[in-house]
Amino acid sequence: MVQSFQKWLKYSFRKTETRLILFLSIAVFFIILIVSITSYETSKSVLQKELNEPQQQMLQVGMDFIDKHISESDKVAIKVALDTNVYRFLNSDKQNSYSNITEIYQLLSTLINSSSYINSIYIYDLKHDSFVSVPQGFSSRKSTFFDSKWVDIADGFGDEKMIVKKRSVNDGKKYDRSEVTLFRKIMIQGEFKGIVALNLGYHDLFEPFNSPDMANLSTSRFIIDQNNEMIYSTSSPSSPKVNTKAVVSAISELNEEHLGDIAYKDQQLLVSQNISPLTGWKYVSLVPQDSLLAKSKKVGHVVLSVSIMALLLGGVAIFYINSIAFRPIRRMKELFNIGNKDIDHHDLLHLETLAGELLNNHAQLSHMIHKVRSEASAKFFSDIYHNNLTNSREIEEKCLGYFQETSNKPLKVAIISIDHFSHWSDQYPSSDHSLLKFALANILTETLESYSHSECVDLGKDKLLIVLHPSSDEKLLDSKLKEALSIVPSLLEFSISIGISSQKSDIGSLAEAILEADTALGNRLYSGYGSLLKREEFTQWDSRKLSMVSKVLDHLREAIDTGDSERTSSLIGQIIGDIRGSRLNPERAFSIIKMINDRSLRIGQDEDKGRRKEKDFFQYLHTFHIDDIAEFLTEQANIIIQANQSIRTSKESLLIEKMIEYMKEHIDEPIGITEIVDSIGISVSLASSIFKKEMNETIYGYFTDLRMKRAADLLVNTDEKISDIAIKVGYQHENSFIRAFRKCNNITPGKYREVFKSKREVI
Numbered sequence: 001m002v003q004s005f006q007k008w009l010k011y012s013f014r015k016t017e018t019r020l021i022l023f024l025s026i027a028v029f030f031i032i033l034i035v036s037i038t039s040y041e042t043s044k045s046v047l048q049k050e051l052n053e054p055q056q057q058m059l060q061v062g063m064d065f066i067d068k069h070i071s072e073s074d075k076v077a078i079k080v081a082l083d084t085n086v087y088r089f090l091n092s093d094k095q096n097s098y099s100n101i102t103e104i105y106q107l108l109s110t111l112i113n114s115s116s117y118i119n120s121i122y123i124y125d126l127k128h129d130s131f132v133s134v135p136q137g138f139s140s141r142k143s144t145f146f147d148s149k150w151v152d153i154a155d156g157f158g159d160e161k162m163i164v165k166k167r168s169v170n171d172g173k174k175y176d177r178s179e180v181t182l183f184r185k186i187m188i189q190g191e192f193k194g195i196v197a198l199n200l201g202y203h204d205l206f207e208p209f210n211s212p213d214m215a216n217l218s219t220s221r222f223i224i225d226q227n228n229e230m231i232y233s234t235s236s237p238s239s240p241k242v243n244t245k246a247v248v249s250a251i252s253e254l255n256e257e258h259l260g261d262i263a264y265k266d267q268q269l270l271v272s273q274n275i276s277p278l279t280g281w282k283y284v285s286l287v288p289q290d291s292l293l294a295k296s297k298k299v300g301h302v303v304l305s306v307s308i309m310a311l312l313l314g315g316v317a318i319f320y321i322n323s324i325a326f327r328p329i330r331r332m333k334e335l336f337n338i339g340n341k342d343i344d345h346h347d348l349l350h351l352e353t354l355a356g357e358l359l360n361n362h363a364q365l366s367h368m369i370h371k372v373r374s375e376a377s378a379k380f381f382s383d384i385y386h387n388n389l390t391n392s393r394e395i396e397e398k399c400l401g402y403f404q405e406t407s408n409k410p411l412k413v414a415i416i417s418i419d420h421f422s423h424w425s426d427q428y429p430s431s432d433h434s435l436l437k438f439a440l441a442n443i444l445t446e447t448l449e450s451y452s453h454s455e456c457v458d459l460g461k462d463k464l465l466i467v468l469h470p471s472s473d474e475k476l477l478d479s480k481l482k483e484a485l486s487i488v489p490s491l492l493e494f495s496i497s498i499g500i501s502s503q504k505s506d507i508g509s510l511a512e513a514i515l516e517a518d519t520a521l522g523n524r525l526y527s528g529y530g531s532l533l534k535r536e537e538f539t540q541w542d543s544r545k546l547s548m549v550s551k552v553l554d555h556l557r558e559a560i561d562t563g564d565s566e567r568t569s570s571l572i573g574q575i576i577g578d579i580r581g582s583r584l585n586p587e588r589a590f591s592i593i594k595m596i597n598d599r600s601l602r603i604g605q606d607e608d609k610g611r612r613k614e615k616d617f618f619q620y621l622h623t624f625h626i627d628d629i630a631e632f633l634t635e636q637a638n639i640i641i642q643a644n645q646s647i648r649t650s651k652e653s654l655l656i657e658k659m660i661e662y663m664k665e666h667i668d669e670p671i672g673i674t675e676i677v678d679s680i681g682i683s684v685s686l687a688s689s690i691f692k693k694e695m696n697e698t699i700y701g702y703f704t705d706l707r708m709k710r711a712a713d714l715l716v717n718t719d720e721k722i723s724d725i726a727i728k729v730g731y732q733h734e735n736s737f738i739r740a741f742r743k744c745n746n747i748t749p750g751k752y753r754e755v756f757k758s759k760r761e762v763i
């Protein structure tokens with residue numbers, strides 16, 4: 001239906017007479033419409049200005065009176081806060097001194113009697129939860145004081161010294177009275193010690209706001225606080241009743257504008273408002289303006305009707321012209337539906353145009369199919385790489401669906417990785433990351449256009465993937481890849497490395513090729529940045545374990561703990577040298593480097609945002625050359641040594657070390673925070689505070705993290721049952737252990753063992 005109408009419009013506007021009629025109709029319509037709107041808006045603007053000025057004056061007068069009362073009340077509160085007896089009451093541990101309470105009571109009584117709008121005064125001690133008030137007297141506990149529900153206002157002061165709020169004041173009778181209370185902080189030597197609360201007479205305070213009608217004009221006036229809650233409302237007898245909540249909601253959209261209008265129940269209300277600089281309250285006046293604008297609206301509606309009639313006449317003329325002009329086209333559509341039946345050649349006047357439409361629609365559909373297929377294939381590659389798609393039959397079916405035309409051709413997979421990725425992330429703002437990777441993908445796609453099977457797929461973080469179909473000349477493909485390695489730094493100012501799989505016979509080996517390319521890419525650790533890394537060149541890895549690594553790591557931890565920076569640098573150099581000399585499998589090398597962190601550096605074991613750069617280093621360890629790794633480890637070890645030297649004498653640090661040692665010694669026992677804290681002989685609250693301050697982690701969270709790391713090691717390096725591992729890390733119930741492990745690692749223990757063991761076997 002919509003497409004038919006669009007085609008009808010397209011053919012209609014090709015005719016000169018149609019365009020002319022349409023242009024004249026629209027021009028007349030808009031001219032009349034503009035005149036109508038301008039006349040109405042002009043009369044409305046004049047009326048609003050005339051009404052607004054007296055309303056603003058009335059609001060200002062009422063606001064000045066109320067602000068004056070509140071300001072004077074604030075001075076009374078300040079006087080109370082500065083009184084010597086109040087100071088003695090708030091700073092004394094013995095607060096029931098008769099003379100002190102009597103002096104305060106007399107002061108408060110005098111202040112209340114000298115004011116016509118202060119009903120009662122409270123003094124609240126935050127430390128002791130006690131009150132001195134008139135008329136209630138002294139109360140040593142919050143629970144025995146009639147009107148104590150307001151004390152949580154202490155959390156709402158922030159940087160403010162005074163808060164004025166409307167609330168229900170409990171005076172100990174059978175009902176609550178709605179009053180306005182002024183709260184003021186009592187600060188003693190920079191410390192928040194108490195609150196003075198002055199309960200102001202509601203009607204006495206707002207009496208100046210109840211001004212008479214002006215010239216029998218219906219008005220409603222409101223006072224609204226900063227949270228858009230109604231403080232007070234009044235209206236003239238002739239004004240219509242309104243839903244205050246609905247009106248307040250509509251007024252809140254005006255923000256701080258002093259003049260505007262809102263719609264309420266088919267009425268247009270003129271809004272005038274002033275904002276108090278003292279309390280921040282909005283003083284609002286509403287005046288109905290529909291009756292005053294009725295004549296202007298009537299004229300506007302008549303003019304609008306004339307403009308619509310002019311537009312309709314133009315539309316009728318266009319429809320009549322085209323009903324005749326489109327008869328051959330309708331006949332031609334019928335001919336297309338009846339196949340090869342004999343037709344009248346005179347009816348084919350616009351056949352070329354209609355055929356062009358059909359071909360254009362076909363091209364658009366083809367483009368859409370190509371785009372959807374490209375996006376689906378990109379997700380397919382990403383799912384294989386991230387192990388979201390592991391079923392071999394499903395992989396084979398999707399390969400045949402996406403790549404039917406090349407399913408039997410040999411292929412290679414290239415995985416492209418940005419070198420030194422954590423440095424790259426810090427060098428460019430996050431808003432530019434997607435743009436830079438898009439530019440990188442375009443360079444690779446253009447350079448490898450003759451060999452690429454698909455678009456360059458973003459695998460997230462530092463990696464992209466592309467499927468290649470090599471020709472018989474392997475050297476030509478290598479030269480193109482090396483060309484890409486040289487173009488990227490010159491254009492984008494950062495380097496990349498490329499891992500290449502061995503050649504596979506068909507698309508069915510895609511998953512294997514992706515794994516090979518990713519494995520080859522790991523050799524960047526030894527080859528350096530900007531390398532082309534072929535799987536065939538790294539088929540033999542040294543799989544033996546470095547027997548001295550564990551012992552050297554213990555020595556390294558000892559050197560860091562003792563502050564021996566020279567020995568620390570030597571031991572790190574020894575470990576890195578052994579890795580380089582032994583030419584270990586990169587995954588094995590990375591695990592040893594992470595062991596250095598886990599045992600000695602402990603970067604990333606807390607939530608210190610200031611060390612995000614160091615945490616990112618180990619997250620993107622696979623993007624670094626071994627020399628940069630050695631330099632980083634040495635630098636971080638020296639930082640830790642310096643930090644340890646500054647806190648080594650700290651009592652809190654010693655207590656934390658004892659707690660951590662106790663956790664490690666009893667990791668297989670079902671102990672809790674109480675047992676850990678008992679081992680150092682202080683209270684649970686104090687121990688929790690010290691541990692959180694120094695480690696930026698809770699005792700429970702740190703102990704759970706130790707257990708999960710121990711469990712992860714047992715899952716990968718042993719064949720023990722999950723239930724047995726749960727017991728070894730202090731969990732009596734297997735389900736509790738599984739929940740804790742999944743919360744910490746976003747994966748179940750069984751899946752964790754399956755993924756990491758299978759990856760180690762493939763390597």
